[in-house]
Amino acid sequence: MPHGLDHVVHAARDLDAAADFYVRAGFAVGARNRHPWGTHNRIVQLTNCYIEILEVAEPEKILPHRPRLFSFGAFSRDFLARREGFSMLLLNSRDAATDARAFEAAGIGAFEVFDFAREGKRADGRTVKLAFSLAFAAEPHSPDLGFAACQHHFPENFWNPSFQNHPNAAQRIAGVVMIANDPASHRGFLEAYSGVKPVRTEGGVAARTENGVIDILNPSAARDLLGFPVEAGGAGIMLNALRFAVADPSRTEALHRQNGLAVRRHGEKLVLPPKEAFGATLIFEAAKES
Numbered sequence: 001m002p003h004g005l006d007h008v009v010h011a012a013r014d015l016d017a018a019a020d021f022y023v024r025a026g027f028a029v030g031a032r033n034r035h036p037w038g039t040h041n042r043i044v045q046l047t048n049c050y051i052e053i054l055e056v057a058e059p060e061k062i063l064p065h066r067p068r069l070f071s072f073g074a075f076s077r078d079f080l081a082r083r084e085g086f087s088m089l090l091l092n093s094r095d096a097a098t099d100a101r102a103f104e105a106a107g108i109g110a111f112e113v114f115d116f117a118r119e120g121k122r123a124d125g126r127t128v129k130l131a132f133s134l135a136f137a138a139e140p141h142s143p144d145l146g147f148a149a150c151q152h153h154f155p156e157n158f159w160n161p162s163f164q165n166h167p168n169a170a171q172r173i174a175g176v177v178m179i180a181n182d183p184a185s186h187r188g189f190l191e192a193y194s195g196v197k198p199v200r201t202e203g204g205v206a207a208r209t210e211n212g213v214i215d216i217l218n219p220s221a222a223r224d225l226l227g228f229p230v231e232a233g234g235a236g237i238m239l240n241a242l243r244f245a246v247a248d249p250s251r252t253e254a255l256h257r258q259n260g261l262a263v264r265r266h267g268e269k270l271v272l273p274p275k276e277a278f279g280a281t282l283i284f285e286a287a288k289e290s
Contacts, residue, residue, distance in 0.1 A: 002210060009089075010053045011076055018278045025256060026166055027166050030043040030045070036116075041054045043163075046244075059077060079144060086240070089178075090134070093149035102192075108138060115131070143236070144238070168255050171247060173212055174285065176241070178217070181235065186216055186237055190205065201221075213243075227266035240280075244283065246285070249284055252270060261276055270283070271284075
């Protein structure tokens with residue numbers, strides 16, 4: 001079944017420092033949450049998708065990878081041993097068990113569904129139950145990038161308009177930008193993972209999902225988009241950037257400069273480069289009128 005964007009993991013070695021960056025970039029950032037497998041996170045919620053800022057805070061709790069078990073903690077630890085930045089892409093799921101079977105049949109995953117729950121807090125301080133099921137996938141040439149589909153069992157307790165009001169006027173995540181030396185070679189994986197038939201673009205391929213665009217660009221096309229050189233990692237895919245639709249880019253730029261961020265103008269886009277953004281790239285563009 002087709003999937004849209006659900007969330008992106010931004011792995012950082014210092015969770016609070018990375019959260020402070022997002023605050024200075026004009027986002028509302030949630031409180032610290034703790035996972036029993038050793039990772040902690042803080043959430044930036046948009047209307048359609050969210051960012052999970054994540055650190056490995058308790059490495060002694062991490063479980064190792066085992067056959068048919070994807071260890072979220074071990075993957076995050078190993079990613080952070082190499083770099084910071086966007087480590088995982090998770091699409092939305094209506095039924096994680098069905099997605100896990102589909103991923104296995106397509107040859108892009110052989111993992112058991114991972115179920116977990118935690119408490120969350122509403123804006124008024126009320127405690128609510130949150131529960132998720134993850135169906136993991138794997139792109140064989142991209143061991144440094146995780147993929148999954150995420151089913152929310154209590155979405156009414158998670159998605160909250162009061163958490164989606166950002167000083168930078170960001171409304172939604174319009175898409176994600178991945179980089180590969182040969183984007184076309186990942187077209188089959190992208191289709192099996194997203195459930196959407198990719199189309200060819202200038203310098204890459206794209207899956208235009210019901211909830212955001214997934215672009216895979218070659219380094220040359222990515223440079224044209226971002227305004228600075230980027231490199232792919234071998235034969236695999238790297239998740240390089242998020243595209244944010246904002247109501248007023250001029251307001252966004254003024255806030256960034258006021259907060260001391262070295263935001264760049266590139267055509268009609270604003271770009272916060274990896275040096276500013278803990279190994280990631282954030283792109284801000286004018287929201288299109290519906």
